[in-house]
Amino acid sequence: MSGIAGGVTEIKFADATTGYATSSGGYSTPFSLYKTSDGGLSWAPIYTSPAAITVSDLILVDASTGYILAQDASHNATIIRISVGAVGTSSTFPAYTFFECGHFSSATDGFITAGTAGTAPAFYILKTTDGGSSWTATYTSGNNFQSAMAFDGASTGFAVGGRGLQTSDGGSSWSLMDTASFYGFGSPFDMAIRNGVRIIVGEYGLIRRQAGTTAASNITSQLAA
Numbered sequence: 554m555s556g557i558a559g560g561v562t563e564i565k566f567a568d569a570t571t572g573y574a575t576s577s578g579g580y581s582t583p584f585s586l587y588k589t590s591d592g593g594l595s596w597a598p599i600y601t602s603p604a605a606i607t608v609s610d611l612i613l614v615d616a617s618t619g620y621i622l623a624q625d626a627s628h629n630a631t632i633i634r635i636s637v638g639a640v641g642t643s644s645t646f647p648a649y650t651f652f653e654c655g656h657f658s659s660a661t662d663g664f665i666t667a668g669t670a671g672t673a674p675a676f677y678i679l680k681t682t683d684g685g686s687s688w689t690a691t692y693t694s695g696n697n698f699q700s701a702m703a704f705d706g707a708s709t710g711f712a713v714g715g716r717g718l719q720t721s722d723g724g725s726s727w728s729l730m731d732t733a734s735f736y737g738f739g740s741p742f743d744m745a746i747r748n749g750v751r752i753i754v755g756e757y758g759l760i761r762r763q764a765g766t767t768a769a770s771n772i773t774s775q776l777a778a
Contacts, residue, residue, distance in 0.1 A: 563611035563621075566593075571616040573635065575608045577623075584608060584623065586633075586640060600640035606631060610654045618660045620685065622652035630667055632685055644685065649677070654702045656710065656724075660684055664691070664724050666699040666712065678712065678727055692718065692727040701744040701753065713741040713753055717763075 566572035570592050576585045584607075586600040606623045613619040619635035630649035634641040646652075649667040657663030661684045667677045678692035678699065699714035704724075712718040717730040741755045753761040 562608045565611050565613045565619070567613045567616040567619075571638075573611060573613065573619060575611055575621060577606065577608045586621070586635075588638065599638075602633075609652055612655050612657050612663070614657050614660050620655065620657060620663070620665075622655060622665060624651045628670070632665075634685065653698065653700050653714070654712075656702045656704050658704070658707065658723075664702065664710075666702065666714070668698055676714075678718075678724070680724055691725060697729075701741050703744045703746045703751070705746045705749060711744065711746070711751060713744055 560576065562575050562577050564572065564574040570590055572589045572593060574587045574589075574596065576587065583604065584602040585598050587596040588599045589596045604626055606625045608621060608623045610622040611619065612622070613635075617635070617638040621633040621635070623631045623633060625631050625645060628650050630646045630652045631643060632646070632652070633643040636642070646667070648669075650670040651668050653666045653668065655663060655665035662682050663680075663685070665679050665681075665688075667679055669675050674695070676694050676696075676698045677690045679688040680691045681688050697715045697718070699712040699718065701714070702710065702712040704710040708721055708723050710720045710724055711730070712727065718727045719730045720727045741753050741761075744751055744753045746752075749764060751763040753763065755761065
C-alpha cells in the first residue's frame with residue numbers, strides 16, 4: 554500500500570486471505586478503504602470518501618461485513634458500514650462527538666463506545682440489535698472514556714480506558730472493575746484476549762496483563778526503546 558495519502562490507521566483480517574485497511578490523514582486528506590484477498594500481498598482501494606474524516610476503529614464481523622467508526626470534519630461521530638465486501642451505507646450521529654471502539658458478535662448485534670466533548674463531557678457504551686440503525690445506552694459515565702473493547706465468548710466482555718469495565722451478560726449491563734485509574738500505566742490503545750488473559754497496550758510502550766475479573770493480578774512491563 555505504498556504511495557497512499559495520509560497513513561494506514563487500522564488493519565483487520567477476517568480470515569487468512571481477506572482483510573481491510575483504512576487510510577486517513579485526519580482532516581487534511583480523504584479517508585480511503587483498502588481490501589486484500591490474497592493475505593495482504595496486494596491491496597486495492599474500494600472506497601474513498603468525498604470528505605476528510607478520522608478513523609478510530611475498524612470492526613469486522615466476517616469477510617464481507619464490517620463497521621468503521623469515524624469522526625467527520627464537523628466533529629460528528631460517524632459509522633461507515635462494509636456490506637458484501639464493499640462500502641454500504643454511512644450514518645452520522647450529531648448527538649455524539651466521537652466513537653472510540655466497539656465489538657460486533659454478528660451483523661446485527663454489537664456495541665460501540667461514544668463520547669461528547671465540551672466543558673461537561675460524557676461517555677457511553679451503546680448497544681444495537683439491528684445492525685446500527687438504532688442504539689441504546691447500556692453504560693454512561695461523566696469521566697470514564699473507553700478506548701478498547703474485547704469479548705471472551707458471548708457473555709463476558711471488557712472495556713478499558715480511564716478505568717476498566719466488565720460485563721457478564723453479553724453487554725446488557727457494565728460494572729466498574731478497576732478502582733485505580735489506567736492513566737498511571739499509560740492510556741490504553743488496544744486490547745486482546747487469549748485463554749482468559751487480557752493484554753492491554755498503551756502509551757509509553759507499556760503493556761498491562763490482566764487475568765480474572767479484578768485488577769489484583771496485573772503485571773506491568775515496558776517495551777525497550
